[in-house]
Amino acid sequence: MDLKEVRTTARERMKGFCKVCPVCDGRACAGEVPGMGGLGTASSFKDNVIALAERRLNMRLMHDAVDPDTSVELFGKTLGIPVFAAPIGGVSFNMGGEISEEEYVDGVLDGCRELGILGCTGDGVPPFISESGFAAITRLGGAGIPFIKPWEDKELFEKLDKAVATGADVVGMDIDAAGLITLKKMGRPVSPKPVAKLAEIIKRYPAKFIVKGVMTPDEARLARDAGAAGIVVSNHGGRVLDHTPGVARVLPGVAAAVKGEIAVIADGGVRTGTDVLKMLALGADAVMIGRPISVAVVGGLKEGVVAYLEQVRAQLTQAMVMTGTAKASGVDKGILFEG
């Protein structure tokens, strides 16, 4: 399937929700929450893209990294490329509803499977969001990572129980959703989790636990101390707090705090394989990709996702050749230009 066609279809299907811009940078959709935009002035969304764009790569051609290895080992699994599909839900109110929540989740997870990677599934107030995800992961024998929002105990544990029951051996919680006052108003409070509470939650389940929404070195250490197997450095796509720094801006500090102890996944502004390589050079073990995958699945279901991810893999491969990077699991910081 041709990616250009996927994008054209997505542009039609997401009309009023996403313009499918040449570069997805948060300008056209500023303030559109619900929708695909960033909160308020969208400065958090925009800075995800800007902070990545500010970093430049040293080009090197005198080496033998002719056939680079794009795979990485993470959570005991081998991933074809160091990429996860981010947990995103709410197709009807965020993307226009031209495809169903089930089609969305299936397309993402099946597409990821083709590339040898894992898709994450989302959560929300309407039960069908998490249920669609659980069903898809169950169908794939656990090949997916269910993310649950930081609800209060009863709802949280009910959902985590279901998440683990899918067969998934890695689960996650996006604590960055805690600022969604809308949920609280709907009588479904979410909240920050003190480290002791987090440790209690993590201990309760046999699965590897990912904490999403870490933006500072101190909280990276807290997540590690609470028993997390990995963190996602993320400002939730700029949808929960205006004026946070872009992820690429905080990543080096966060990674320095816990790198090698737990997995560090960077989520914010990644659009291309070149962006993936930059995030690895900045300290990530892998990245999450959000909006571009949403566009791909709305525009072409599984085939759209595959087309997009194959492009990412090709770009990553080329960028590795052009920087002399032999393995995605061992990216040298020195490929970043400092000047």
Next chain:
Amino acid sequence: MDLKEVRTTARERMKGFCKVCPVCDGRACAGEVPGMGGLGTASSFKDNVIALAERRLNMRLMHDAVDPDTSVELFGKTLGIPVFAAPIGGVSFNMGGEISEEEYVDGVLDGCRELGILGCTGDGVPPFISESGFAAITRLGGAGIPFIKPWEDKELFEKLDKAVATGADVVGMDIDAAGLITLKKMGRPVSPKPVAKLAEIIKRYPAKFIVKGVMTPDEARLARDAGAAGIVVSNHGGRVLDHTPGVARVLPGVAAAVKGEIAVIADGGVRTGTDVLKMLALGADAVMIGRPISVAVVGGLKEGVVAYLEQVRAQLTQAMVMTGTAKASGVDKGILFEG
């Protein structure tokens, strides 16, 4: 009342005076004085907004600041949120005159009262500006802060006498209005006040005295030495001198000079509750909000002001949750990203 509707009404009523832009940043109205714009190139107005936007917040979610306290104590009063409505007058020549000066002042003061905060009232050459303010404050039993321009002695003392007679126990002077050559040409000179003169004025009245228009650490100390109970760090919305720095840019230095001794109020570019939190982190005890409240009152009178301030309170609450800030009266500088 819906804030979107308030803004739509304001856009109609302020036609030719204010475009009620998505972000009120000084670009569309550059040079429009009288009107709602900044003087000259409007660089002082613009930099108020830019200097705030440049500061970014560290997002933290592993804590128990679930129900943050937005109140602060200032001038012996408890304020529901750390916000004052700025002293603004001249509805007819600055805003189009679709509502009267009395309606304006009443809307602002009554709206503030709903949120448990205080509105300030303005001053000018036409007597009805200050008189409208005095009347409204008197009606509310002193619940408001009358601001007087830096006139020469006779007019100054006459007006301050009336200000105190309203029952207000806090009064202010916006010395930043001293550059208004127009007033001098109309035979109504305003002027800077040397510290000895300022001390004499302050001593004359039993009320707590606020000096508005302090932009440097040295003048913050002078204001304190003259007996001021508080200062407003302000460039008068960029309407009296082109090319001053934005308030958020000078605030840390000014606050460092007098913090804890007198109240430090930041006035410049605050649009949202997130901006309020940034100003507190930069050293302010509270903020003043100008143009957005003018738009709210012109668009919806008291109800417009309430709708706007409730939004500010909700944004401030969410921003406090998302940064782990438990109390508005004790904001940690560490919530600001340094990188």
Next chain:
Amino acid sequence: MDLKEVRTTARERMKGFCKVCPVCDGRACAGEVPGMGGLGTASSFKDNVIALAERRLNMRLMHDAVDPDTSVELFGKTLGIPVFAAPIGGVSFNMGGEISEEEYVDGVLDGCRELGILGCTGDGVPPFISESGFAAITRLGGAGIPFIKPWEDKELFEKLDKAVATGADVVGMDIDAAGLITLKKMGRPVSPKPVAKLAEIIKRYPAKFIVKGVMTPDEARLARDAGAAGIVVSNHGGRVLDHTPGVARVLPGVAAAVKGEIAVIADGGVRTGTDVLKMLALGADAVMIGRPISVAVVGGLKEGVVAYLEQVRAQLTQAMVMTGTAKASGVDKGILFEG
């Protein structure tokens, strides 16, 4: 005469040569030489404006500088404001020719006289450019400063002889015109002047000599050593070399080299009285204003110039009040914000 009307008339008369933009910043006319633009990408012209705009002023209101003195002493004369009209010629090919060279020069010089300052006159290949200037200065008994281009000896001395014969006791040479290859192609070579040559030229005349086109501290010292009474820090309005720094960017270094020994005049991007004050704070003794005066004289002859200069004086006065500056001859560097 109303300045708005002057600008409207100028916009009509200069059609195709100058758009009389809200802020004269070099963008609309990039590359228009001849015309009113900067050479090439106009980056030198633009940076004159940008470098000034980047500097910000500390606002101070606790002082007694209520009636600031805008006058300065320079070259043994008292100037009402620290401003010279820059030497500009070629009305026909640069400005559209709707007024004559004589009208232009007379308007500038007579207008300056009203404000108690001096206008400079220009030079070029067609003899009427310098002749118009000489005639006007002669008519005013020497009240003007004739500038001669850096021709080769014969033409240079003939013109300087005439310049001195006007009665002017200050004359100048714009060595920055030396890059005008067009002149050389027309068989009228101009060239840089080594310091020995410059000293010889200066010694030959009894008048005080101003060297215009100094952009580095080392050449400021050379000009002083050659006997110059003053220098003009100038990139010739960005018309002779693309990609020079803006004048406000090099001024502090240049001024530090010779301040107090010879007069330092800053020429580049000054549009308002606030800009004048910034240049003084950056180390200038006075400024030159170019394009805005051209627009004023084309739009309103002498009256246009007077209207413009009165506005500059009013802005300068207000900016002095708002920064606590009592005398234009003693501007404190501390009025510039460093942050």
Next chain:
Amino acid sequence: MDLKEVRTTARERMKGFCKVCPVCDGRACAGEVPGMGGLGTASSFKDNVIALAERRLNMRLMHDAVDPDTSVELFGKTLGIPVFAAPIGGVSFNMGGEISEEEYVDGVLDGCRELGILGCTGDGVPPFISESGFAAITRLGGAGIPFIKPWEDKELFEKLDKAVATGADVVGMDIDAAGLITLKKMGRPVSPKPVAKLAEIIKRYPAKFIVKGVMTPDEARLARDAGAAGIVVSNHGGRVLDHTPGVARVLPGVAAAVKGEIAVIADGGVRTGTDVLKMLALGADAVMIGRPISVAVVGGLKEGVVAYLEQVRAQLTQAMVMTGTAKASGVDKGILFEG
């Protein structure tokens, strides 16, 4: 031939491939590969132009550099100006094909000859690209530099054999083409060359060897160690890797590593003679010019190239006069403004 006319003709002939913008900066054609644009977001192309524009020149006029010498000695030859035409091929798929590959190459090489400089010729999958170049150089008795892509051994040596057979005593390889995955997909792999391999290639031929595509000091040293007579600091016009730094940004470091040992040629963003002078001041011995020469030859064949290069020479001459630079072979770093 008038350059304006050349550009107008080029705009018609390159319709859909190049807009012939006022400043060729990579914005209008972002992502157009094939075509004339930069890869992806075109940030590498854009930064070539931006990095040059950021550097500013010190203007100096008190000296005797009245008739500067623009020539340089390189590879045992005297060049009239320190400029090479970059190796560019593929007129049909990159430029619209309104002129033939032969007309293109002949125009470039003949035009360069008029100015006393050398044109380079390109390479690609269709044989006529390199063959056109070899034919033109042979016709000129070796007056040109053939560049070969980094093919695998058989194709590489076959082409280099032919290159040397043209009579050229300088040949080059653009290793920066190694990332062109398209070539690999067409069964014609190109690849990076480890230093030992590079040494083997260079040793095999009697010609002086230029390695194009060096962007770091370490690879500059490797190229020198491998026996290269010169390097071209180049990101291939931003067409092989998005997000590299602009050439002017890395040039000082690269030049410092090998200056004086081997020739350093800077290729990226040079549009004017002023840009040439900046590159020399930043450490280059000469520059390459790409797109502007393509536009010139498509718009006016040999005459177009001559008109463009004469303009570059005139601009370079003027910039040398205005900075006090007597010889292009000895440019003082001090002509760059540091501030």
